Structures are given as C-alpha cells and as structure tokens.
Amino acid sequence: MSGLWFVFIVASLLSAAGAFLWLAMGQRMGGGKRQGDDFVDAANQEVERIFSDEFREELRNRGRLHFEKIISDNAMFLKQDLQLTASDLNKYMQEQIKKVLKEEFAKYEESIDSAKQIAIEAISKTQTALDEQRQLLQQQVQEEVKKEKARLMAIFEENMSQVVNHYLLDAIGNEIDLTDQLDYIYRHFEDNKAAIVEDIRSGAGG
Amino acid sequence: MADATQTAGLVLPNAIATKADLVNVLRNLETVLDAFVENSVRHDEGVDFASRADVSSNLAQLVKANQLEVSVETLKSLKVWLTHLKDHAPVVRFTFANDPNPEFLGSIVEWLRSSSGQFVLIRFGIQPSIAAGCLMYTPRRRYDFSLRKNILSRGQELMNYIRAAAEAPQQESKA
Numbered sequence: 001m002s003g004l005w006f007v008f009i010v011a012s013l014l015s016a017a018g019a020f021l022w023l024a025m026g027q028r029m030g031g032g033k034r035q036g037d038d039f040v041d042a043a044n045q046e047v048e049r050i051f052s053d054e055f056r057e058e059l060r061n062r063g064r065l066h067f068e069k070i071i072s073d074n075a076m077f078l079k080q081d082l083q084l085t086a087s088d089l090n091k092y093m094q095e096q097i098k099k100v101l102k103e104e105f106a107k108y109e110e111s112i113d114s115a116k117q118i119a120i121e122a123i124s125k126t127q128t129a130l131d132e133q134r135q136l137l138q139q140q141v142q143e144e145v146k147k148e149k150a151r152l153m154a155i156f157e158e159n160m161s162q163v164v165n166h167y168l169l170d171a172i173g174n175e176i177d178l179t180d181q182l183d184y185i186y187r188h189f190e191d192n193k194a195a196i197v198e199d200i201r202s203g204a205g206g
Numbered sequence: 207m208a209d210a211t212q213t214a215g216l217v218l219p220n221a222i223a224t225k226a227d228l229v230n231v232l233r234n235l236e237t238v239l240d241a242f243v244e245n246s247v248r249h250d251e252g253v254d255f256a257s258r259a260d261v262s263s264n265l266a267q268l269v270k271a272n273q274l275e276v277s278v279e280t281l282k283s284l285k286v287w288l289t290h291l292k293d294h295a296p297v298v299r300f301t302f303a304n305d306p307n308p309e310f311l312g313s314i315v316e317w318l319r320s321s322s323g324q325f326v327l328i329r330f331g332i333q334p335s336i337a338a339g340c341l342m343y344t345p346r347r348r349y350d351f352s353l354r355k356n357i358l359s360r361g362q363e364l365m366n367y368i369r370a371a372a373e374a375p376q377q378e379s380k381a
Contacts, residue, residue: 178302181339184339193321200322201322203296
C-alpha cells in the first residue's frame with residue numbers, strides 16, 4: 001500500500017515538473033511576455049490545485065512517517081550496529097586488555113623470575129661466601145684450639161709431673177720409716193761407693 | 207789391752223756415730239777422768255770418799271769394744287785419741303726426711319767406716335721435703351740420694367705413663 005502511494009507521488013511530481021518545463025520551453029521559443037505570464041500563472045494554479053494544503057499535509061505526514069520509519073529503522077540498525085560495535089569493542093577491549101595483561105603478566109612473571117634468579121644467585125653467592133667464611137673461620141678456630149691445646153698440654157706436662165711429684169712427696173713424706181729406707185740408701189751408697197770412699201779419704205785429717 | 211793412742215788398734219763403736227756423740231763421749235770421759243784424778247788425790251790424802259762419775263752408754267761401749275783396762279793413763283790416752291778424732295776425723299753430713307734413730311745412724315756409719323777404713327763421723331739435719339732417702343755431703347761434694355730427686359728426675363717418665371694412661375681409653379673407644 002505504501003509502495004503504491006510512493007509511486008503515485010513520484011508520478012505526480014514528474015507530471016508537474018513536465019508541465020513546468022513545457023511552459024518554460026514554450027515561452028523561450030516565441031511566446032510573448034503576456035503569454036508567458038499566463039502560462040506561469042496557469043502552472044501555478046495547477047500546482048496549487050494539485051499540491052493543495054491537504055495534499056501537502058498528507059505528503060508531509062507520509063514523509064514524516066516515512067522519515068520516522070527510516071529513522072526508526074536506521075536507529076534500530078544503528079542500535080544494532082552500536083550494540084555489535086560495543087560488543088565487538090567490548091570483546092576487542094577484553095582481548096586487548098587480556099593481551100596487555102597477559103603480556104604485562106608475562107613481563108611481570110619474567111621480571112619476577114629474573115629477580116628470583118638474581119636473588120637465588122645472590123643468596124647462593126652469599127651462601128658460598130658464608131660457607132667459605134665459615135670454613136675459614138672453622139679452620140682458624142681449629143688451629144687456634146689446636147695451638148691452645150698444645151700450649152695447655154705443654155703447660156700441663158711441664159707442671160703435671162711437678163704437681164704429682166709434690167703430691168707424692170707430701171703424701172709419703174712422713175709415711176716412710178727411715179729403717180725401711182736403708183736398702184734404698186745402701187743402693188745409692190754402693191752405686192757411688194768409689195767416689196764416696198775417695199771423698200772421705202781425701203777429707204780425712206783435714 | 208789395746209793402745210789408746212794407736213788408732214789402728216782402737217775401735218770406735220757405731221753407736222758413736224755423730225760428732226755430737228763423740229763430743230759427748232769425750233766430755234763424759236773428761237768427767238770420768240776428773241773423777242779418777244780426784245779419787246786418786248783423795249786416796250793419796252787418806253780421804254775416805256770417792257766420787258763416782260756417771261758413765262754414758264757410749265763410753266761404756268767404747269771401753270768394752272776396745273777391751274780397755276780403766277785407768278787414768280788409759281783414759282788419758284783415750285781422751286787424746288778422741289780429741290784427735292774430734293779434730294781430724296772425716297765428717298760426713300746428712301740430711302734426712304725425718305729424725306733418725308740411733309740404730310739407723312749406726313747402720314749408716316758402719317757402712318761408711320767399713321767402706322772407707324776411716325773413723326767417719328756424721329752430722330745430720332732434717333728436711334721433710336726430700337720425702338725419703340738422704341742428702342749426703344762429703345768434704346768434697348754433695349750427693350743427692352733423696353726420693354724427691356729420684357721422682358723429679360723421672361718427671362718425663364711419669365708424663366709418659368700419664369699420657370699412655372690417657373690415650374688408652376681413646377684407643378679402646380676407636381677400636
């Protein structure tokens with residue numbers, strides 16, 4: 001129905017335009033000014049008759065409706081496009097964000113791994129240095145302990161015999177009867193008999 | 207009867223070991239000799255009194271050991287001999303850890319006299335720190351026969367024993 005109206009309107013417009021052209025050509029080819037004015041007036045009247053206010057209003061309404069429809073359709077299409085675009089854009093943004101985030105996370109992870117590796121290397125180096133220091137310190141301490149032990153042992157050995165001997169002497173000093181010592185004394189006498197006799201004889205009469 | 211002036215014929219008992227013993231015997235002998243002289247004078251003067259001097263055991267042993275007939279002359283000779291010994295007999299000094307008894311000193315003197323053939327006299331002192339044994343000082347040198355020296359001179363040996371005793375448990379634990 002709307003298509004039929006549209007054809008009708010277009011045909012009306014074409015016929016009006018044809019009449020107008022025909023009048024204009026007739027005036028240019030030899031009509032007088034008077035005749036020309038008449039044609040113009042006639043054409044205007046005809047136009048006024050065809051394009052009455054009702055008709056114009058009708059056309060306006062039709063146009064408005066059609067325009068509204070087009071606008072509505074376009075709006076719908078635009079809305080759909082916008083929705084699709086928004087959806088695509090959203091998807092694209094999500095993908096981009098994901099991509100960026102993924103890249104950033106990858107970089108971050110790489111940085112973390114790098115930092116971790118550096119930290120591990122640093123800790124490893126520190127551990128190695130500590131082990132070396134500990135080993136060195138241990139060696140030094142062992143050497144010092146060894147020296148101190150040797151020194152103490154030397155002091156111990158130097159003093160121990162004296163301590164033991166003094167203890168023995170103090171312990172047995174008054175416990176041995178002189179009579180029991182005679183064999184011990186005689187043994188020494190016999191061991192040094194020659195010297196003793198010589199001393200006594202050389203000292204006799206002095 | 208032995209001649210008191212001849213040392214070869216007299217015997218000095220081992221009981222008279224120290225120079226102090228000899229001096230005491232000599233003093234005792236002088237006392238006895240004085241008593242003999244006094245009694246002799248009294249006897250010549252007709253005094254019926256005789257003093258009796260105390261005779262020490264050492265003097266008695268000396269007279270007995272030499273089988274002397276007691277008389278003024280004999281005692282005078284003995285005095286001369288003892289005085290000679292006091293001045294010229296070799297004296298050996300000893301240091302003991304504790305106070306020696308007469309038997310111990312007699313044993314020491316016997317060995318010295320029999321070994322040297324001299325009437326050796328001794329003097330002694332006490333030094334407990336030597337523990338046992340003795341220090342002997344002849345006229346020419348000093349002999350250290352003390353247990354102290356013996357032990358101290360064997361300090362290294364003692365340390366070897368201690369070290370061996372200390373290492374033995376370690377070797378057992380390793381095994």
